[in-house]
Amino acid sequence: QTSALSISAEPEAQSPPGWVRVALDVPVPGLFDYRVDRPVRVGQRVVVPFGRRDLIGVVVDLPAAPALDESKLRDVIRVLDDLTPLPEDWLRLSRFAAEYYQRPLGEVMLPALPGPLRKPSSYDGLRSGDGPIARLDERAGRADAAVAKAAAKEARAAEKAAKAAEKATKAAQKALRSAEKASKAAIKAGQLEGKDAESDATEAAAVPAWVPVDNVVDAPVDIGADGVTGPSVDSPAGLDAPADGAEPAGPDAPADSAEPAGPDAPADRAKPADPDAPVDRANPTDPIDPTGSPIAITRPILGRAQQEAVDALATLEGFKPVLLHGVTGSGKTEVYLHAAERVLAAGRQVLLLVPEINLTPQLEGVLRRRLEATAGKDGVAVLHSGLADGERLSAWLRIVRGQARVLVGTRLALFTPIPNLGLIVVDEEHDPSYKQQEGLRYSARDLAIWRARDLGIPVVLGSATPSLETWQHAESGRYLKLSLPDRAQAAAPPKIRLIDTRQIKLKEGLSPQVLTAVSERLARGEQSLIFLNRRGYAPVLHCDACGWVSGCKRCSAYMVLHRSAPQRGGHARHELRCHHCGWQERVPPACPDCGNQDLQPMGRGTQRLEEHLAELFPTARIARIDADSTRRKGSAHALFSQMHAGEIDILVGTQMVAKGHDFQNLGFVGVLNSDAMLFSHDFRAPERLFSQLMQVAGRAGRSGVASEVFVQTGYPEQPLYQSLVKHDYDGFARYALDERKAAGLPPFAFQALLTAEAPELAQAVGFLAQARAESEDGMLEGADEATRAALARITLYDPVPLRVVRVANVERAQLLVESDHRPALQHFLHEWGARLPALASAARVRWHLEVDPLEI
Ligand code: ADP
Ligand code: ZN
Ligand code: ZN
Numbered sequence: 001q002t003s004a005l006s007i008s009a010e011p012e013a014q015s016p017p018g019w020v021r022v023a024l025d026v027p028v029p030g031l032f033d034y035r036v037d038r039p040v041r042v043g044q045r046v047v048v049p050f051g052r053r054d055l056i057g058v059v060v061d062l063p064a065a066p067a068l069d070e071s072k073l074r075d076v077i078r079v080l081d082d083l084t085p086l087p088e089d090w091l092r093l094s095r096f097a098a099e100y101y102q103r104p105l106g107e108v109m110l111p112a113l114p115g116p117l118r119k120p121s122s123y124d125g126l127r128s129g130d131g132p133i134a135r136l137d138e139r140a141g142r143a144d145a146a147v148a149k150a151a152a153k154e155a156r157a158a159e160k161a162a163k164a165a166e167k168a169t170k171a172a173q174k175a176l177r178s179a180e181k182a183s184k185a186a187i188k189a190g191q192l193e194g195k196d197a198e199s200d201a202t203e204a205a206a207v208p209a210w211v212p213v214d215n216v217v218d219a220p221v222d223i224g225a226d227g228v229t230g231p232s233v234d235s236p237a238g239l240d241a242p243a244d245g246a247e248p249a250g251p252d253a254p255a256d257s258a259e260p261a262g263p264d265a266p267a268d269r270a271k272p273a274d275p276d277a278p279v280d281r282a283n284p285t286d287p288i289d290p291t292g293s294p295i296a297i298t299r300p301i302l303g304r305a306q307q308e309a310v311d312a313l314a315t316l317e318g319f320k321p322v323l324l325h326g327v328t329g330s331g332k333t334e335v336y337l338h339a340a341e342r343v344l345a346a347g348r349q350v351l352l353l354v355p356e357i358n359l360t361p362q363l364e365g366v367l368r369r370r371l372e373a374t375a376g377k378d379g380v381a382v383l384h385s386g387l388a389d390g391e392r393l394s395a396w397l398r399i400v401r402g403q404a405r406v407l408v409g410t411r412l413a414l415f416t417p418i419p420n421l422g423l424i425v426v427d428e429e430h431d432p433s434y435k436q437q438e439g440l441r442y443s444a445r446d447l448a449i450w451r452a453r454d455l456g457i458p459v460v461l462g463s464a465t466p467s468l469e470t471w472q473h474a475e476s477g478r479y480l481k482l483s484l485p486d487r488a489q490a491a492a493p494p495k496i497r498l499i500d501t502r503q504i505k506l507k508e509g510l511s512p513q514v515l516t517a518v519s520e521r522l523a524r525g526e527q528s529l530i531f532l533n534r535r536g537y538a539p540v541l542h543c544d545a546c547g548w549v550s551g552c553k554r555c556s557a558y559m560v561l562h563r564s565a566p567q568r569g570g571h572a573r574h575e576l577r578c579h580h581c582g583w584q585e586r587v588p589p590a591c592p593d594c595g596n597q598d599l600q601p602m603g604r605g606t607q608r609l610e611e612h613l614a615e616l617f618p619t620a621r622i623a624r625i626d627a628d629s630t631r632r633k634g635s636a637h638a639l640f641s642q643m644h645a646g647e648i649d650i651l652v653g654t655q656m657v658a659k660g661h662d663f664q665n666l667g668f669v670g671v672l673n674s675d676a677m678l679f680s681h682d683f684r685a686p687e688r689l690f691s692q693l694m695q696v697a698g699r700a701g702r703s704g705v706a707s708e709v710f711v712q713t714g715y716p717e718q719p720l721y722q723s724l725v726k727h728d729y730d731g732f733a734r735y736a737l738d739e740r741k742a743a744g745l746p747p748f749a750f751q752a753l754l755t756a757e758a759p760e761l762a763q764a765v766g767f768l769a770q771a772r773a774e775s776e777d778g779m780l781e782g783a784d785e786a787t788r789a790a791l792a793r794i795t796l797y798d799p800v801p802l803r804v805v806r807v808a809n810v811e812r813a814q815l816l817v818e819s820d821h822r823p824a825l826q827h828f829l830h831e832w833g834a835r836l837p838a839l840a841s842a843a844r845v846r847w848h849l850e851v852d853p854l855e856i
Helices: 088-100 105-112 132-161 165-192 194-205 213-217 304-314 332-345 361-375 389-400 411-415 444-455 468-475 512-523 606-616 635-644 685-697 719-725 729-743 761-776 785-792 822-843
Strands: 018-023 032-036 045-050 053-061 078-080 320-326 349-353 380-383 406-409 421-426 458-463 480-484 495-500 527-531 540-543 560-563 574-577 584-586 599-602 622-625 650-653 666-671 708-713 750-758 794-796 800-807 810-819 846-851
Touching: 018 045, 018 105, 032 045, 053 105, 088 105, 088 411, 088 444, 088 822, 105 411, 132 389, 304 320, 304 332, 304 480, 320 332, 320 468, 332 349, 332 361, 332 421, 332 458, 332 480, 349 361, 349 411, 349 444, 361 380, 361 406, 380 389, 406 411, 411 444, 421 444, 444 458, 468 480, 468 729, 495 512, 495 719, 512 527, 512 666, 512 708, 540 560, 560 606, 606 622, 606 650, 622 635, 666 685, 685 708, 685 719, 685 729, 708 719, 719 729, 750 761, 750 822, 761 794, 761 800, 761 810, 761 822, 785 794, 785 822, 794 822, 810 822, 822 846
Parallel strands: 320 458, 320 480, 349 406, 349 421, 380 406, 421 458, 495 708, 527 650, 527 666, 622 650, 666 708
Antiparallel strands: 018 032, 018 053, 045 053, 045 078, 540 599, 560 574, 574 584, 750 810, 750 846, 794 810, 800 810
C-alpha cells in the first residue's frame, strides 16, 4: 500500500463515501488505505480486513485519493466511535517516535492503546456503541444502580415505619427524594468512583506479574573474558537519554545509558513489540509492600535547597528541561510534589514517569495521599505493564477523559493521550528501564523531552547520578540545573571506603575488613547488606583435571550453577542454568570430558555467598534478595518487610536491593566484585557502575545510624572509585565526559546499531557487510544533495560478532553507525533503512535497527 507517513494537520471529518489511511500494527512498513461509507475523523479507530484477519487500526489521514487502484481497495468493516478521536498531539508524538526510531507508525500507535481497544474480538458481534468501554461504563453504572437500590430500600423502610398515613406519605416522599438525589450523586460519582473502586481493588489484589525484576537486575555472566556483560540483544529493560532543544529533526535526544545489563535476560525472543512488552509474566515478582517503610503523610517543611528548586520551577513557562540533581535522600519527591500541585491547581494534568513501580510501592501511596488534595479524589491514575487489561483500560480512560489528573507510570505511560498535560517529571532519569529493548526501541525519557517541547511545557528530570547526556546538557546550559546537595533528614551520608584487595587475602570473597564490620554491626544490633550483582551459586562449574567448563550447548555462554530449593525431605540440589536461553540441566555426576568426579564451582554468586555467611555468622539471621529468591509471588514483599522490620541481620542482594528502599537500621554495606564493570567492553559500563554504587550506598544511614560502605576493589586508584569515595558525582562526570569527548563517543556523537541474527555468524556478518557496502555505493548513486551531505558525516564501522555471539543457536553480529550530527544520522537512517529489508530477505537474516542504543 502506501508508505507515505503523511498525517493531516487537523482532525477533520470526511463525508462519505471516501477513503481512510490507516496505521496498523503489522510487520509491514507503511500505511494502508480503505474505502469507508460513513463519516470518519482522523484519530478514530476502525476495524479493517488485513489479509485474512480483521485488525483495529488508527485513521491517520483522509486522503483525497487512495494510493491504490480503487478496485483493489477493501472496505472498512466498522468505524469505532466509543472513544473521542485520539488527539492531534498524540498523533504527532507517535509519528515522531515512528520516524525517529525507524519503525512503522502502527507499531507505535496500537501498542500504546490498552489491549481491549486494539483487539477486534472486543467488538465481535456487538452492536455499535457497545464494546469494552461501554462495558466498563456499564459496570460503573451498575454500581450506581446498586446505590440507588439501597436508597430505594431505605425509602421503603421509611415508608413502612411510618405510622400515620400523612406522616408515612411525607416520610416516603422524603425518602424518595433522597433516593433520587443519591442516585444522581451515584451516577455522577460512578463515572469516577464506581470503576475506580474496582480498579483500585484489583490493583491492590492482582499484584502484578510484573517486570521480571531479575531480568532487569542482576548482571549476567558471559563467556567473555571480563566476566560480566549483558546479552546485547535481548535485555528486557533499558533506559536512555534526552533531548535538546532546537532542532526539529531530533528529539535531541540523546542516548545514554546506564543500563542494567540484563543479566538474566530473557530467554525468550519472541517478545511482543509492545511498549510495555518486556514483561515476563511467567516470572512474577510481587510488588513490595510498604509495610515497615515509613510513608510521609504529612507535608514536611522544605529545606532551603528544596525551596529554591520549587521556586525556580514555579517561574517556568513554556518548554524547559530541568535537571533536578539531588543526592539520594535529598527529598526530590517533595520537589516534584510541589511542582505538580501548582500545575494541578492551574487545572492541568501531570505525568510522572518512574522506572519500576513495583520496587517503590511507597511512592504510589505518597502520591495518592498528597496529590488527591489537589487532583481530586481518585485523581491519580497508575499505569504499568503489570496491570490486567481491564485495570489498564480503566486507568487509561480516566486520564484520557480528564477524570484523573495525575498519571504515574513506567515508560509505556509516556504514550498515553493526556488532553491537558502541563508538566512531565522523569524520576531517576538515568535508569535503564526507560529504554525499551525490543520492538520499538524507544527511550521514554527522550520522548518525554520531545513531548514537553512539542506541548511547550516544562519537563523535570530527577537523579542523584544523571545520565552523562543529561549532565552534558545541564552543563552547557541547555537544561536548567537545580541541585539538592544534602540529605533532607539530618542523617550524615555514609562513609565510603575502598578495600584494596591486592593487599589482602579474601576469605570466600570477603575481606577481613568487611567481616569485621559485619560482626561489629551484628553486635550493635544493626543490619548489614552485602551487595553482589551476580545471582546463582557460582558463575561456572569447572573440572580441575582437564579444564572442562560448563558451557551452554545452545549459547556461547557458561551455564550458571544454581542451588534449587530443597525438595521435600531431601537436600538442596544443584543444577546448571543458562541465563541467556533459559536452558536448565542437572549437574553432571562426573566431568563429561575426563570422568573426574570432583567438579568445582568457580567464582561465587549470591547463593554461595549466603551459604558462607551462614557458616561465618551462625547466629545471624541471613536472607537473600535476588531474582531467584523473589520468584514466588509474595516473596519479595515478605523479604523486604522482614528487612524493614529488623528481622534480618545480614542481607545478601543484587541490584534488586539497590533501588527505592530506605532501610532505617542499615549500618553497613559491603560491595563485592564491582571491578568487572570497570573494564567492560561497553563504554557505558562505568557510568552504570558509578550510579549503581551510589544507589547502593544510599540505602544505608537513612536514620541517624552512622553508616559505612566498603567497596572491595583491585583498582582503588581508578578515578571512578576516587570520585565515589568523595560522593563526587560532578568529579566523576567531568572525568567520564572528558574520556567520551576524547574518544568521540556519546554524548559527543550519535549512534545507531544494526543487529543481524542468523543460524551462522557468517550469514549475519555477510548481511551487515552488504548493508555497509550499500551505504557506500548503492546510496551514493543518484543521491541528492542532502543525502550526500549526510553521508559525508556518517561513519560505519566493521561488522562484529556480539560478545555473546550465539544465543539459543542463533548467531548475532552488529554494525555500528555513528555521526557527529543527529539530523545527518537521521537522514542517513531513513534512506539506508529503506534499503535494508530487501538485503535482509535475500541474506535470510533477522535484523533490527536501534537508534541511540544503550548497550554496544
Ligand atoms: P530522594 O528521592 O531525593 O532520594 P526522597 O524524596 O525519597 O529522596 O526523600 C528522602 C526522605 O526525606 C523521605 O523520607 C522524605 O519524606 C524525607 N523528606 C523530604 N523532604 C523533607 C524535608 N523537607 N524535611 C524532612 N524530611 C524530608
Ligand atoms: Zn575433566
Ligand atoms: Zn543458553
